[in-house]
Amino acid sequence: MLAVLVCSACRLSAPADSPGWRCACGAPYDLRIEAAFPREAILRRPASFWRYQEALPLPPACEPVSLGETLTPLVPWPDAPGCHLKLEFLFPTGSFKDRGAAVLLTHLRARGVRQVVEDSSGNAGAAVAAYAAHAGIGCRIFVPAATSSGKLAQIAAYGATVVPVEGTREAVTVSARAEAEQSYYASHVFSPFFFHGTKTFAFEVWEQLGFRAPDCLILPVGHGTLFLGAYLGFRDLLAAGEIRALPRLIGVQAAACAPLAAAWRGAPTAAPEDTLAEGIRIAAPDRAAAILQACRESDGEILTVSEPEIVSTFFRLARAGFYVEPTAAAAPAAALKLSAAGRLPAGETTIVPLTGTGLKAGSTIAALLKTRPA
Template structure:
């Protein structure tokens, strides 16, 4: 017989076992999350993820293709980070599908350097530490890894430089054939890098938009094998750039910054940050989105101008049509007149309670040289983010006590002629 002293313990153990059994049954009965899909955000049309695609089946009113996003993912908790992996693939649990053989060259895990600037401490994210010296490697490693897994063997990219260099590099590493279309005005430093990786480079006369149009028309060339894997169009690219948000969160001791200032061309870093930080909120790791600030050159500022119109702001730089002369700005990396995700970028910035800054060429030049004197050798394209910090601080939109991150997307080595001109040096 059981002693009177043991009976309560036995009853408690039986109750605990029954409760555990009930909880397990409930967990098994809980509906699983729906599989991730492509989604066309403007109409809501969805497509299964197992097939490679870069646009919706239907076109817009002008007969042009419509870009896709992915349905929301749940995000990951800090214990799901693969701490032993020294690349952005440490966040692989946050990606839309498992990848058995990622094409990785150690991208991500770039330095976040806190330096004093104008009486404040700014956290500079130095993205030129990526393998091809720009942030584009974040998106490319994920995009090409997942496309190769879907059976793609030949990729087509259009780029003003950094994106093409990145796709050429990772295609070579992954055994894919790459064709890169670039404007004739693209700097030799960037086109030589593409050719060195074995890519076929086609220089297109005219504007950056003319290059994008030529690439869209070339999709399916070479007997249908050439797949348009544009960093501006493909949603897998944004799955790579969202790791910027995860990395900032981890860099800052698993907290979110107050502000993120982003040089913007097509908006892949803006949207990547929105996706990543929203996933972290969904996972319960942060309680509030950081404010996102989009920065563009005044001479080519379609997204920034649209954000300012949406917010009813006037920066005093409105000399129409000042923002539609992309060939005149030194920021070649953000000279995109018709960004395909403009509406999504405007929505992302406004939802975060951020805003936009349009930077003059003089402001960009001064910021480029100022950063160089601090030890940060950047190309003017990303130095505009530092110029925007000055304006945001001066206008009171951000404060020196807040935790502000400035994204520096690429190195000055890729813009040697421009830097030499600013310094008055003849090459």
């Protein structure tokens, strides 16, 4: 495994253990890696994403920052024939973001980093705070001042310092990046190590399907943490000769905030409105160009779902025993639509993640229950 940082803008390269969190030109790094998948060795190791160690950008023999993750279950979903749900909400902090945080914090601890900053009031903030705590690394999380206290409780409980910032979501990012000049920006959007953690989603799917790729993945997309991770993972498998083609990558946005769907159609971006799918309510994704490129390359697309579709799918999942946050209902809602339209051909395998637990969204879900007709 050989890893090297490559600037996403000027293409200048740097060693993977470079101290900076971005290129001198200011743009975020990508990361190039020659991944290998020794199946017999993989199968002998404990059942977690750490078993794909030859595909992770970490120094050999480096001790993982691990909270005891396991391979997340893949279960059939009869509501959409051919679809399987991957239960990502079963991670230690309640979302798939643990994949990225675990790999990033492992990299940072191995490098001797003592302090990080991140800006996220949601699942990424919780994941970075938890893995920083476990690694013994100081952590400050910048959040919009208007964020409800309930959402911040998990981050604060892990011992991270919560820094409220007045103004727009963009103002929060600007403040975090300014502080990161004296610290390290452990960003789920900026750091390529985060995406090279979330890519393990693809490796697990490949192994769980008997070492083959599915035909299609339907994934929620805001900043693209999971979407680009899945793309990187299947690209690694393709480059290593483990699969013959990329699966179709279908990104799903809430119609109320769908800049990527608009760009995909070549339409102007509408002003973002409020949506229940707060985890993908991103008006200006930093890695939009990479997301659209992954769609084109995989013969995929970007779709939208309405608020009523998110709500009805949320309850459909809950009535089947899956208690997820409303954001996690967006991709299954799109799967139901595609299935009803005959766009998931018989005999194909489609993967749909359930990205985050409903236990974090109790007040939102309680409000939904009040408005739902009997």
